[in-house]
Amino acid sequence: MLYRVRMLAAALRPIAVLAAAVVLAALSGCVQTTEKPTPTPTAAATPAFASDEEALGAAEKAYAAYLAVDDAVLHDGGLNADRYEAVASGEALKASISNAEKFQAESVRTTGASSFRTEKLQATQFLGDGVTSVAVYVCDDVSGVDLLDSTGRSLVSPNRKPVAPFVITMERQNRTDRISQRELWTTENFCS
Amino acid sequence: MGIMVAACLIASLSISMPAAADDLCDRFGQIAGGCDVPDSSGAIVDDSVELSAQTGTGSTAGDGDDGGASAEPEPPPLTTVIGVDGTPVSRRAVEGGVGDAGALGCTGPVICNPLPEVTMADIAAFRPTRPTQGMEPSGWMVVGLPANFYGSATADVKAGTLLGLAAQVRFTPLRYRWVYGDGASAASRSGGRTWAALGAAEFDATPTSHTYGTTGTFTIRMAVDYGAEYSFAGQPWRTIPGTLTVWAPDLTATANAAKTVLVARSCLANPSGPGC
Numbered sequence: 001m002l003y004r005v006r007m008l009a010a011a012l013r014p015i016a017v018l019a020a021a022v023v024l025a026a027l028s029g030c031v032q033t034t035e036k037p038t039p040t041p042t043a044a045a046t047p048a049f050a051s052d053e054e055a056l057g058a059a060e061k062a063y064a065a066y067l068a069v070d071d072a073v074l075h076d077g078g079l080n081a082d083r084y085e086a087v088a089s090g091e092a093l094k095a096s097i098s099n100a101e102k103f104q105a106e107s108v109r110t111t112g113a114s115s116f117r118t119e120k121l122q123a124t125q126f127l128g129d130g131v132t133s134v135a136v137y138v139c140d141d142v143s144g145v146d147l148l149d150s151t152g153r154s155l156v157s158p159n160r161k162p163v164a165p166f167v168i169t170m171e172r173q174n175r176t177d178r179i180s181q182r183e184l185w186t187t188e189n190f191c192s
Numbered sequence: 193m194g195i196m197v198a199a200c201l202i203a204s205l206s207i208s209m210p211a212a213a214d215d216l217c218d219r220f221g222q223i224a225g226g227c228d229v230p231d232s233s234g235a236i237v238d239d240s241v242e243l244s245a246q247t248g249t250g251s252t253a254g255d256g257d258d259g260g261a262s263a264e265p266e267p268p269p270l271t272t273v274i275g276v277d278g279t280p281v282s283r284r285a286v287e288g289g290v291g292d293a294g295a296l297g298c299t300g301p302v303i304c305n306p307l308p309e310v311t312m313a314d315i316a317a318f319r320p321t322r323p324t325q326g327m328e329p330s331g332w333m334v335v336g337l338p339a340n341f342y343g344s345a346t347a348d349v350k351a352g353t354l355l356g357l358a359a360q361v362r363f364t365p366l367r368y369r370w371v372y373g374d375g376a377s378a379a380s381r382s383g384g385r386t387w388a389a390l391g392a393a394e395f396d397a398t399p400t401s402h403t404y405g406t407t408g409t410f411t412i413r414m415a416v417d418y419g420a421e422y423s424f425a426g427q428p429w430r431t432i433p434g435t436l437t438v439w440a441p442d443l444t445a446t447a448n449a450a451k452t453v454l455v456a457r458s459c460l461a462n463p464s465g466p467g468c
Contacts, residue, residue: 050356056408074219074223095218096219098218099218099219099220102218102220103220104221110223124445128309140222142222142223144222146223147220147223147224155224155225156223156224156225157225157226158223158225160223160224160225161225161227161229163229164217164222164227164229165229166264167231169462183217184217184227184228185230186228186231186253189228189229189230189231
């Protein structure tokens with residue numbers, strides 16, 4: 001008997017619910033949506049360098065590569081300066097290319113190899129857009145490098161100070177490290 | 193973005209640029225011996241950052257070094273600045289540490305860089321506790337009658353490493369979403385509650401109930417969209433743009449048809465009627 005009452009109530013309920021739903025929808029706006037939820041994509045992100053040491057190491061490597069290319073281009077009297085593109089960017093690339101042009105214009109070339117030693121990490125900086133820069137103090141040594149004119153005569157000044165302090169900046173982007181800036185540090189000579 | 197620490201840039205940029213290197217010192221000048229290589233010596237002794245303490249904004253005013261050739265050049269003061277999070281400022285700069293504008297302040301020779309924007313991708317290693325979902329009746333429903341669905345997710349604080357620094361990420365459930373498996377879906381700010389908790393009767397409609405129109409077995413999926421904030425070393429919470437969606441374990445339930453007959457009178461009035 002009681003069962004029958006329940007059945008009746010159950011049978012009528014959908015109508016009541018439907019009516020209530022219509023009222024609710026009218027009052028409160030739609031709760032339902034057909035928009036399909038999409039999972040937010042995730043990606044692993046790691047800092048560019050795990051430590052100062054790693055940043056310094058990367059900059060050293062990049063600068064060694066830069067100097068190797070620089071020596072090669074200057075041995076050739078500044079020819080094929082596009083070789084710099086693999087190891088330099090920005091200001092450093094511009095300066096390197098214009099230096100190579102100067103070598104061509106003056107018909108000079110170098111012999112020997114440049115070397116350097118790293119003094120200290122100056123700063124690392126996140127520049128945005130996935131670019132991280134690392135600035136390092138280095139002591140450039142050109143004592144093994146000679147500058148020759150087209151007749152093979154050395155143009156090196158007797159007063160040359162072969163070891164000079166520089167600040168070089170390397171930029172890491174898309175896992176590629178290039179030297180982006182290279183400037184003489186004029187404040188003090190931390191190399192001597 | 194909103195995380196830029198603009199006020200802090202004043203002292204920063206003077207450090208990395210030496211007084212503009214003179215034109216002669218390209219590679220040609222360097223090799224030929226034309227560079228004006230400074231005489232003074234002095235090793236860089238500190239542990240991290242080189243700072244030529246130029247406070248204020250004056251452009252190049254005081255860099256030429258005091259009084260001509262007083263053969264005693266003053267090396268720039270070298271200072272290791274440790275941020276409030278215990279990280280040297282130089283590393284903080286690259287790794288997006290905080291504190292540049294915080295307790296440390298930006299007075300004095302502190303490198304302050306804009307903090308990088310932390311994105312949802314950066315916090316991929318942090319996960320909120322997985323939400324759960326439930327339904328009433330458990331595992332089945334009646335076609336044409338509301339089944340009640342509810343999800344449970346809590347605000348969660350997870351500790352870990354963010355951009356190389358110890359950090360906390362706080363997750364707050366913002367939205368619950370259901371995909372009912374019959375083509376319908378719904379979203380709600382609240383996760384819903386059981387009929388009992390709502391003081392409702394069985395098969396009552398609730399803000400998170402759903403009524404199936406056909407019989408069948410359905411997989412019900414529920415996700416929670418979390419908002420996230422991060423904090424380094426007790427620094428204020430900063431909001432990360434976007435939301436993170438985490439799915440609860442699926443439910444499977446069967447919708448059955450309940451056949452009912454409409455009768456003219458109750459069993460009390462008509463004890464011999466159908467079903468009585």
